[in-house]
Amino acid sequence: MDLRGFLKALARRWPTAVVCLVIGVGAACSATGLSTPVYEARTQLFVATRNSEDMVQLTQGQSFSQARVQSYASIVTTSQVTQPVVRALRLRTTPEELASRISAEAPLNTVLINISVRDTVPERAAAIANTVARRFTYVVEQLETPPSPTPPRQTDDRRPPPPVSPVSLGITEKAATPSAPVSPRPLLNLAVGVLGGLLVGAGLVILRETLDTTLKTSRALAEFSGLPGLGSIPYDKQAPKRPLVTTAGQHSPRAEAFRKLRTNLQFAQVDDRPRIIMVTSSVPGEGKTNTAANLALSLAEAGTSTCLVDCDLRRPCVAKTFGLVQDAGLTTVLIGQARVGDVIQQADDRLAVLASGPKPPNPTELLASTRMSELLHELASTYEVVITDTAPLLPVADTLGLAPLAQGTLLVVRASRTNRDQVRASVEALERVGSRVLGTVFSMAPAPKGADYDAYRGYGELPAPRVSAHLDESGAPAATTGEK
Template sequence: MDLHGFLKALARRWLTVVVCLVLAVGAAVAATSLSTPAYEASTQLFVATRASEDTTQLSQGQSFSQARVQSYAAIVPTRQVTGPVVRELKLGITPEELASRITAEAPLNTVLINISVRDTSPKRAASIANAVAASFSAVVERLEKPKPTDRQDPEGEPSASPDPVSPVSLGVTQHAVAPAGPVSPRPLVNLAAGVLAGLLLAVGLVVLRETLDTTLKTSQAVGELTGLSGLGAIPYDKSAPALPLITAAGHSQRAEAFRKLRTNLQFAQVDDRPRIIMVTSSVPGEGKTNTSVNLALSLAEAGVSTCLVDADLRRPCVAKSFGLVQDAGLTTVLIGQARVDEVMQQADGRVSVLASGAVPPNPTELLASTRMSEVLRELASAYEVVIVDTAPLLPVADTIGLARLAQGTLLVVRASKTNRDQVRTAVEALERVGGRILGTVFNMTEAPKGDPYGAYGEYGELPSPRVSAHPREATAMDLAGEK
């Protein structure tokens, strides 16, 4: 997935991004509001050596202090230091718990030790820091003090040596004071962390969903998968359920998309133009019937004599789309109860419609029968184009038998619903029986933003299609219709 595709995926799944941001920011706000404020007080000590004024001894003492000051910092949180502080201030906690609140560090190449203490009370934090500094100084001086040794006087009598003194001393350079504000929680930092965490979570979920989502998002992806030409991309129109026919949609984007499909279909098959075109899909719900109906209307609008056959004998919908009678139609003809012209109906004053008729118990056998082949040839001799709406390919075998009788097939693919395996299986099924696939129709795709012609602006209304007095003499330019 390139950057452009990734950004489009984020835009497409904006709700996921918003939910992740809201959850992460909410968690950050909740954590901030529920956290107990913590205050930090700091004190600083200076480590010096007791030496004479001799320059050499002073230099040696400085090196001695720097060499040992890192070890001193590690002594600060020990029990020897914290135990007396707990007893002195009557803190009510263990020395180990106090040690967890203490931080000590010794900057390199210095003889300074910084001690910080955190507590829920600013005054107590300062008191503890000062007490820790005093206790620590006493512990270090005690540890560094040499042990006393016995020695003899000149007369050979033993005499006690003077009390030894620690070679180092620690002085406080900065006493701890009660801090003015807490060091945690930090609302702005927590909010920024929440936003960042929400974005990272959203990106992760989007990438995961895009990786696991095998549905087809663009007509280019369909072409790359199948190797078939994309003859049309029908945009999603929320008004389509109420106005399914393009004759009622006027010059909407959806109506124009069907006119482009008609033009592309006509010019894509100039040398060997099919007269019987089957329209199908991989699975139900992809819009094949709506495509069949509106393709037939657009062809008739361009002056092409068109017959629409409802060959979906399991869930017929063509008659319902036009408000026609469904009980008499294709099955009535196939079982010999009526002739084609007796059950043919007119829709919208332009398209001849052969409804499905009564739903039979054996649709697969009827559609693959010799009589079905004869009916299609009869219709092809009477009309320039016969559009056959069929059942979906994968759930039932009806369409596979019919594909051998058609002269071309349009495969409808619904954007962001049909997955790769379904399309691939459908194409393979048609190719196995020798079906001629004319191309794909990418249905319910995202509508293009805006109208580059400003709702047709200076072009005005599209001209009415020029209908030939003799439909058989209609040329390719006639079929192209409008600009």
């Protein structure tokens, strides 16, 4: 994934990054609030040599001190130092635990030793540091003092002087009571929390993008499926309440998108234009019924006599979408209880709707029957275009039985919902039964930014009157028109 792809993925999944950032900041604040403050006291010692009357001895003593000072720093945390300190200050801890809170360093090319002590009580940290410095001075001088030689027998009472350590340690800076804790560090914790949250969020975005096999753009759909993309229908949150574009505004983005779909469909198959077009999808909820209904309306708006047939015999929605009668329709005709002219309903001057009728127990057999083929050809001889809304391909076998009867198929794919495996399975299933797939329709796609459809008002096609069907006194459907 390149930088551009990552930025697009981050823009799509920004809630994930924000949640991770909030969690990181919250964890940092919690760690800061729950941590016990720790104070650090520092003291410094200077290592010198004795008996340096002239410059030569002074230089030699300086080199000697620098050579030994690194070793002295390692003695600070030994039990010879910590155990007496614990007893002297009556600390409720062990020498080993106290050693873990003491650190010593000797800067290179110096004769200085810096001792640091950490404790939760600032006064106690200073007291421990000063006591450690004094005890450390005593231990080093004792270690550097040579052993007393056995004196030879003397004829007089004079005794040699006791041996003296060649090294002398002096405290150059006593530990003072610290005024502020060194831990926790709120700003550092906050920075770590922010950085950690961003890194985790970016990682999750990349992981989800890698594992997500849904199709995000119509171009990606066309490249993956190898089918022409005939239309991209933008998402409209008002679509469930107003599924038909004629009720949502003649120049809305959705209305223009369906006009573009109609135009692309008309020009895509100029030499062999299909008259029976099946609209289907891989799984439920992809907008196939909405696409079929509005495509039929758009064709009728352009002056093409169109018949919309509800072939989804399991979950029919066409009649409800147009506000028509559901009780009589396709199944009524297929079982011979009525003729097409008796149950077909007019939704517009050029748009007829054949509802599904009562739900049958054997929808697959009905749709694949010879009578269904005869009915479709009968409708195609009466209308210029017949649009069939069918059941989803993958859950049931109804559509695969109907597909060979149609002259072309439109596959509806929902943006960021239908995955690649579902699209592949649907295309392969249609190809196995010999269906002619005209192309894909990318539904519920993100609306293009900067598109101002209002700028084209007055240049498009004339708005069609809104039509609704009602029953007359005899029970037969009658069309009524009206502006709204």
